[in-house]
Amino acid sequence: MTNAALLPLSGRTAFVTGAGQGLGEAIARGLAEAGARVALADVELANAEAVAAQIDGLALRLDVRDEDAFCDAFGRAVAHFGAVDIMVNNAARTPATSLWDITPQEWDDVLAVNLRGSFFGCRIAGRHMRERGTGCIVNLGSMAGQQVSAATGAHYGASKAGLLALTRSFAQELAPHGVTVNALAPAAIQSPPLEAMEPVRQQALRAAIPLGRFGRPDEVAAAVVYLASPGAAFMTGATLDLNGGRFMR
Ligand SMILES: NC(=O)c1ccc[n+]([C@@H]2O[C@H](COP(=O)([O-])OP(=O)(O)OC[C@H]3O[C@@H](n4cnc5c(N)ncnc54)[C@H](O)[C@@H]3O)[C@@H](O)[C@H]2O)c1
Numbered sequence: 001m002t003n004a005a006l007l008p009l010s011g012r013t014a015f016v017t018g019a020g021q022g023l024g025e026a027i028a029r030g031l032a033e034a035g036a037r038v039a040l041a042d043v044e045l046a047n048a049e050a051v052a053a054q055i056d057g058l059a060l061r062l063d064v065r066d067e068d069a070f071c072d073a074f075g076r077a078v079a080h081f082g083a084v085d086i087m088v089n090n091a092a093r094t095p096a097t098s099l100w101d102i103t104p105q106e107w108d109d110v111l112a113v114n115l116r117g118s119f120f121g122c123r124i125a126g127r128h129m130r131e132r133g134t135g136c137i138v139n140l141g142s143m144a145g146q147q148v149s150a151a152t153g154a155h156y157g158a159s160k161a162g163l164l165a166l167t168r169s170f171a172q173e174l175a176p177h178g179v180t181v182n183a184l185a186p187a188a189i190q191s192p193p194l195e196a197m198e199p200v201r202q203q204a205l206r207a208a209i210p211l212g213r214f215g216r217p218d219e220v221a222a223a224v225v226y227l228a229s230p231g232a233a234f235m236t237g238a239t240l241d242l243n244g245g246r247f248m249r
Contacts, residue, residue, distance in 0.1 A: 004035055007033075007034055007035030008034050008035065008225065008229045008230075009031060009034040009035040009036040009086070009225065009228060009229065010034075010035035010036075011035070012035070012036045012037075012085040012086060012228070013036060013037045013038070013039070013077070013081040013082070013083060013084050013085050013086070014028075014031045014036045014037070014038045014039065014084070014085065014086035014087070014088065014228070015038075015039045015041065015074060015077050015084045015086070015087050015088070015125065016028045016031070016038060016039070016040055016041065016088040016090055017041050017042070017062065017064050017088065017089055017090050017091035017117070017121060018041075018042055018064075018090040018091030018092060019038075019040035019041060019042055019048055019051060019057075019090070020040065020042035020044045020045075020046075020047025020048040020050075020051060021042075021044075021047050021192055022191040022192050022193070022217065023090060023140065023186070023189060023191055023217050023220050023221075024040075024042070024088075024090040024091065025040075025047075025051050025217070026217030026218055026220060026221045027088055027090060027217075027220065027221045027224045028040050028051060028052075028055065028057060029051070029054075029055055029218075029221065030218060030221025030222060030224060030225050031086065031088075031221070031224065031225060031228070032055040032056070032057065034225045034228075034229075036085075036086060036228070037056075037057070037058075037081055038052075038055060038057040038058070039057065039058040039059075039060055039073075039076075039077035039080070039081070039084070040052045040057045040058065040059050040060065041059075041060040041061075041062035041064075041073050041077075041091075042059075042060075042061070042062065042091070043061070043062065043063045043064075043091070045059060045060075045061040048060065048061070058076075058077060058080050058081075060073045060076060060077065061073070062091075064089075064091045064113060064116075064117025064118070064120060064121065065109075065112045065113055065116060065117055067120045067124075070117075070120045070121065070124055071124055074124045074125065074128070078128065083128070083132060084125060084128060084129075084135070085129075085134065085135055085136065085228075086135070086136050086137075086138070086228045087121060087122070087125035087129075087135070087136070087137045087138070088137075088138045088140070088224060089117070089118040089121040089122065089137070089138070089139045089140060089163075090140040091113060091117055092113060092114045092140065092156075092159075093109065093110050093113045093114060093156070094152055094156055094193040095110060095152075095153050095155070095156060096151060096152050096153055096156075096197075097153045097155075098153070099153065099154040099155075102153060102154065102155055106155065107155045110153070110155040110156055110159055111155065111158070111159050111162075114156065114159035114160065114163065115159040115162045115163055115166070118139055118163055118166065119166055121137075122137055122139070122166065122167075122170045122181065123170075125137055126170055126173070126174055126179065126181075129174065129177070129178075129179040130174060130177040130179060133177055133178045134178045134179065135174075135178070135179040135180075136179065136180045136181075136182075136227060136228050136232075137170065137174075137179065137180070137181040137182070138182055138183070138184060138224050138227050138228065139163050139166070139167050139181070139182070139183045139184070140163075140183075140184055140186070141160050141163050141164050141167070141183040141184060141185045141186075141239060142156070142157075142160040142185055142186060142187065143185050143186065143187035143241070143243045143246060143247050144156055144157040144160050144187070145157060145159075145160025145161035145162075145163060145164050145185065146161070146164070146185055146239075146241075146247055146249075147247055149187075151188075151197065151201070151205055160185075163183065164183050164185070164239055167181055167182065167183040167237065167239070168237045171236045171237030172237065174236075175236055175237075180227075180232070180233065180235060180236040181236055181237065182227050182232075182235060182236060182237070182238045182239070182240065183238070183239045183240070184220065184223055184224065184227075184239075184240050184242055185239050185240065185241050185242065185243070185247075186215060186220055186242040186243065187209075187215070187242070187243035187244070187246050187247065188205055188206070188209060188214050188215060188243065188244065188246065189214060189215040189216065189217060189219070189220055189242070190214045190215065190216055190217060191217060194214065208246060209243070209244040209245065209246050210244060210245030210246065211244035211245050212244075213244065214244075215242060215243070215244060219242065220242060223240055223242055227240070
């Protein structure tokens with residue numbers, strides 16, 4: 001039998017955006033397994049509810065593009081749990097549209113979800129954590145924000161590069177208040193966007209990974225648990241690469 005008090009995140013609370021499927025779902029599950037109580041926010045409420053039911057979490061409908069709705073959902077999590085210790089900005093759109101075909105609407109929407117939504121998440125959680133003098137924010141970047149990617153669109157890469165810069169700005173601003181802000185930069189993790197890719201493109205992608213396989217969602221969750229744990233308290237403004245050796249620096 002697990003002694004809940006011995007788990008690394010026991011007594012902590014987390015808010016995960018885009019938690020209804022894919023990596024967000026795995027991150028919510030990983031945080032719950034590590035002892036945290038988790039709010040699962042997603043624009044697809046039914047998906048968030050299905051996962052929340054299995055981990056005794058709080059499901060919330062949230063479109064991260066809307067700052068007022070974000071404030072409201074975050075406030076509901078604070079009211080429910082008493083506080084939020086861990087914020088994970090994970091919600092994103094991952095279109096692979098050729099840069100010649102990206103419409104202004106698609107450009108704006110990808111930037112609005114991936115970058116503006118994460119900005120709102122950092123700022124709303126940052127205010128709450130600054131007041132409490134403690135907290136941890138994890139932003140889901142991507143290798144596509146560090147080097148060119150054939151698997152995703154230019155707007156996606158631009159949004160993720162922006163998110164790495166945003167991570168450093170919030171890290172600098174919040175460091176004096178005991179709040180850490182870090183980014184993960186995964187690549188080629190088994191997930192709905194990867195599975196939607198044609199088999200021949202999947203093979204080419206896998207062949208370019210030195211470790212010879214795709215990453216697993218639970219490996220991304222483990223990195224988030226680490227960043228949220230006391231052992232990572234001296235890390236802020238960092239980007240943690242999770243790419244099987246595809247991009248070494
Ligand atoms: N899968 C990978 O290999 C990979 C690689 C690098 C980075 N990432 C990053 O990891 C994160 C999760 O990716 P994934 O592969 O699980 O994607 P996914 O498309 O499977 O999941 C995205 C989730 O975000 C939600 N979402 C979309 N728009 C939203 C909005 N406006 N408001 C709230 N929720 C919204 C979706 O409903 C969905 O549940 C993303 O930030 C992505 O960029 C993934």
